[in-house]
Amino acid sequence: MVHGYKGVKFQNWARTYGCCPEMYFQPTSVEEIREVDTEKKQVTVEAGILLTDLHPQLDKHGLALSNLGAVSDVTAGGVIGSGTHNTGIKHGILATQVVALTLLMADGTILECSESSNAEVFQAARVHLGCLGVVLTVTLQCVPQFHLQETTFPSTLKEVLDNLDSHLKKSEYFRFLWFPHSENVSVIYQDHTIKPPSSSANWFWDYAIGFYLLEFLLWISTFLPGLVGWINRFFFWLLFNGKKENCNLSHKIFTYECRFKQHVQDWAIPRPLPQVWVPSPLPPRAEGREKTKEALLELKAMLEANPKVVAHYPVEVRFTRGDDILLSPCFQRDSCYMNIIMYRPYGKDVPRLDYWLAYETIMKKVGGRPHWAKAHNCTRKDFEKMYPAFQRFCAIREKLDPTGMFLNAYLEKVFY
Numbered sequence: 001m002v003h004g005y006k007g008v009k010f011q012n013w014a015r016t017y018g019c020c021p022e023m024y025f026q027p028t029s030v031e032e033i034r035e036v037d038t039e040k041k042q043v044t045v046e047a048g049i050l051l052t053d054l055h056p057q058l059d060k061h062g063l064a065l066s067n068l069g070a071v072s073d074v075t076a077g078g079v080i081g082s083g084t085h086n087t088g089i090k091h092g093i094l095a096t097q098v099v100a101l102t103l104l105m106a107d108g109t110i111l112e113c114s115e116s117s118n119a120e121v122f123q124a125a126r127v128h129l130g131c132l133g134v135v136l137t138v139t140l141q142c143v144p145q146f147h148l149q150e151t152t153f154p155s156t157l158k159e160v161l162d163n164l165d166s167h168l169k170k171s172e173y174f175r176f177l178w179f180p181h182s183e184n185v186s187v188i189y190q191d192h193t194i195k196p197p198s199s200s201a202n203w204f205w206d207y208a209i210g211f212y213l214l215e216f217l218l219w220i221s222t223f224l225p226g227l228v229g230w231i232n233r234f235f236f237w238l239l240f241n242g243k244k245e246n247c248n249l250s251h252k253i254f255t256y257e258c259r260f261k262q263h264v265q266d267w268a269i270p271r272p273l274p275q276v277w278v279p280s281p282l283p284p285r286a287e288g289r290e291k292t293k294e295a296l297l298e299l300k301a302m303l304e305a306n307p308k309v310v311a312h313y314p315v316e317v318r319f320t321r322g323d324d325i326l327l328s329p330c331f332q333r334d335s336c337y338m339n340i341i342m343y344r345p346y347g348k349d350v351p352r353l354d355y356w357l358a359y360e361t362i363m364k365k366v367g368g369r370p371h372w373a374k375a376h377n378c379t380r381k382d383f384e385k386m387y388p389a390f391q392r393f394c395a396i397r398e399k400l401d402p403t404g405m406f407l408n409a410y411l412e413k414v415f416y
């Protein structure tokens with residue numbers, strides 16, 4: 001029996017959202033790793049395990065997750081529930097690594113879900129939004145442990161947009177950072193390597209002086225917004241203007257320190273990826289190839305036409321394979337994610353509404369779907385248009401949780 005507590009306040013990492021649940025329950029019997037199946041390279045974990053705790057366990061077995069988001073202080077149940085993604089021509093969102101899960105439903109029964117058992121619920125529950133029940137365990141398909149080499153080098157927006165397919169084919173985990181109010185781009189390639197761990201980063205500049213200086217200058221720019229363009233260009237010159245290489249275990253390269261509290265939006269727009277040898281649930285498609293270029297150039301033009309609208313760096317652009325998970329932003333289409341950011345220097349909010357609105361308008365125009373864990377203004381009407389299987393998900397949710405036990409104010413906006 002798990003005891004509940006009143007008076008608990010929840011806040012998100014960026015301190016931009018919070019809530020006071022009626023009751024807070026925290027199970028105390030934690031049996032962290034149940035079973036590693038070394039033959040199938042699968043691991044079954046409790047949904048609440050932090051990925052930071054999972055990595056060393058997988059290291060011991062010579063295994064790894066094939067892809068990760070930017071941070072590992074997140075849980076297995078949480079990252080799949082909100083559709084967390086990274087980048088990579090061969091890779092889907094993190095939930096595509098799930099081969100089975102168990103769900104404690106509102107009526108107290110436990111449902112085992114996989115491709116072969118309760119397949120329809122499985123198709124919904126991998127991006128579950130927390131509304132289908134309590135995910136108890138998650139079985140993840142792992143790969144043999146691997147090292148990555150990260151190579152970062154400067155380029156321009158025009159060059160990257162003109163040669164997207166070529167960049168995508170050159171690197172397994174390609175992404176790029178655009179520095180708004182400039183043409184500057186930092187290209188990041190991450191690829192398998194057998195080289196030993198090494199780093200050419202200038203840790204002093206990059207991670208000490210650079211970050212303290214950036215936060216201070218961003219704070220100054222809250223009084224002088226015209227400084228933001230200069231800050232973006234200065235930091236590109238300071239931190240991103242040369243070639244850098246890092247080699248390490250995959251989870252150490254995928255994740256990095258996100259130092260500052262921030263507001264973010266991250267929509268997925270259609271972007272067919274070049275074919276590679278990888279089993280894909282989707283037929284090859286061509287439409288949408290130009291949408292990444294169209295969206296970024298429109299965002300750039302908007303900033304140029306409205307000098308009072310400021311945008312912090314970077315706009316991070318990542319690519320993900322399509323899947324068949326009902327509420328995945330990549331449902332039935334390969335996608336390009338475009339993450340915009342406004343920092344909160346020393347916790348101070350920076351005006352962002354004009355930037356946010358212009359970005360959302362562009363994203364909707366090019367057929368985008370918002371990331372479930374990041375800011376957006378969409379309601380059920382929007383999701384019905386965006387997601388061909390939205391009604392199917394709703395029917396499954398209503399069947400599993402007919403009284404709405406797992407709903408909250410956010411989810412009511414999504415479903416009602």
Ligand SMILES: Cc1cc2nc3c(=O)[nH]c(=O)nc-3n(C[C@H](O)[C@H](O)[C@H](O)COP(=O)(O)OP(=O)(O)OC[C@H]3O[C@@H](n4cnc5c(N)ncnc54)[C@H](O)[C@@H]3O)c2cc1C
Binds near residue numbers: 047076077079084133
């Ligand atoms: C610094 C930072 C960097 C980030 N980088 C990325 C990135 O690179 N890519 C990306 O896509 N996202 C990124 N995110 C977003 C992040 O991946 C999501 O917010 C993710 O959901 C966080 O996991 P969590 O364990 O904190 O989940 P929570 O926020 O706790 O949960 C997410 C959802 O899942 C539900 N849930 C959690 N556990 C269970 C369970 N056991 N049963 C039922 N429901 C459950 C919750 O109710 C909620 O609806 C980042 C976030 C931060 C703060």
